Amino acid sequence: MPKATDYSLTPGKVSPRRIVPETIxxxxxxxxxxxxKHVGGDKYDEEQIQRIRAASYLAAQAxxxxxxxxxxxxxxxxxxxxxxxxxxxxxxxxxxxxxxGFPKSLCSSLNEVICHGIPDDTILQDGDLVNIDISAYLxxxxxxxxxxxxxxxxxxxxxxxxxxxxxxxxxxxKAAQPGREVNIIGRAIESYAKRFGYGVVRDxxxxxxxxxxxxxxxxxxYDEPMYKDLIEPGMVFTVxxxxxxxxxxxxxWDDGWTVTTKDKKFSAQFEHTILITETGPEILTVT
Numbered sequence: 420m421p422k423a424t425d426y427s428l429t430p431g432k433v434s435p436r437r438i439v440p441e442t443i444x445x446x447x448x449x450x451x452x453x454x455x456k457h458v459g460g461d462k463y464d465e466e467q468i469q470r471i472r473a474a475s476y477l478a479a480q481a482x483x484x485x486x487x488x489x490x491x492x493x494x495x496x497x498x499x500x501x502x503x504x505x506x507x508x509x510x511x512x513x514x515x516x517x518x519x520g521f522p523k524s525l526c527s528s529l530n531e532v533i534c535h536g537i538p539d540d541t542i543l544q545d546g547d548l549v550n551i552d553i554s555a556y557l558x559x560x561x562x563x564x565x566x567x568x569x570x571x572x573x574x575x576x577x578x579x580x581x582x583x584x585x586x587x588x589x590x591x592x593k594a595a596q597p598g599r600e601v602n603i604i605g606r607a608i609e610s611y612a613k614r615f616g617y618g619v620v621r622d623x624x625x626x627x628x629x630x631x632x633x634x635x636x637x638x639x640x641y642d643e644p645m646y647k648d649l650i651e652p653g654m655v656f657t658v659x660x661x662x663x664x665x666x667x668x669x670x671x672w673d674d675g676w677t678v679t680t681k682d683k684k685f686s687a688q689f690e691h692t693i694l695i696t697e698t699g700p701e702i703l704t705v706t
């Protein structure tokens with residue numbers, strides 16, 4: 420994603436797909452155009468939860484390593500290599516690699532990229548904002564997380580966007596109490612984001628995760644009563660709001676993955692995989 424003359428991004432050169440040892444078990448969708456339909460719902464038993472907990476912990480470790488490594492002069496492909504090597508060395512498969520044909524082991528979304536950026540030879544520069552979305556497939560289940568960091572010295576509006584996007588996620592998680600409908604999560608996120616005039620991206624949502632990478636459950640990040648799924652103990656899903664300094668409107672590159680703000684204003688995102696317990700949400704993607 421080199422920068423064009425107007426400082427917006429353009430597609431960069433993507434390196435060959437990284438190798439995963441044959442000894443590591445791959446998700447069923449690798450090598451197929453799309454995953455098989457999820458079965459089994461979004462509630463898990465204790466044995467399954469322990470496996471999801473382990474995968475989520477590993478994903479959180481990977482995210483922490485990649486974000487702490489991001490420095491001026493590195494490429495987003497360098498970050499992909501770091502995340503990939505960490506996961507496979509731990510015996511896990513990088514969930515994004517081969518998911519619906521995605522070519523890399525994590526998503527790197529820089530500046531105006533909202534989500535699903537493909538790591539390439541773009542060099543990180545002072546003042547950039549980069550989001551890393553990384554997931555681990557381990558023992559038959561997925562753990563999914565992402566976070567955003569500032570590169571070098573950033574302006575106050577970018578710093579506040581990152582800080583407040585994380586807070587919006589945390590408010591959404593706190594709202595995810597058993598007995599409520601999932602729309603309460605989006606209501607909590609949007610009501611907070613609106614205080615600052617941020618755009619709240621609507622078309623990319625949180626999702627059920629566990630035995631499937633995406634189960635079909637939709638977790639909205641905006642106030643929409645139509646999402647009426649009941650939050651129940653034993654459920655596992657992600658909360659991952661995307662906020663922008665401008666409009667919520669977006670456009671997609673020809674690669675079929677990279678989603679950018681239409682007005683090219685910066686975007687930030689944070690994500691956790693959470694478990695709903697009898698007493699409320701528990702964040703699984705923590706170290």
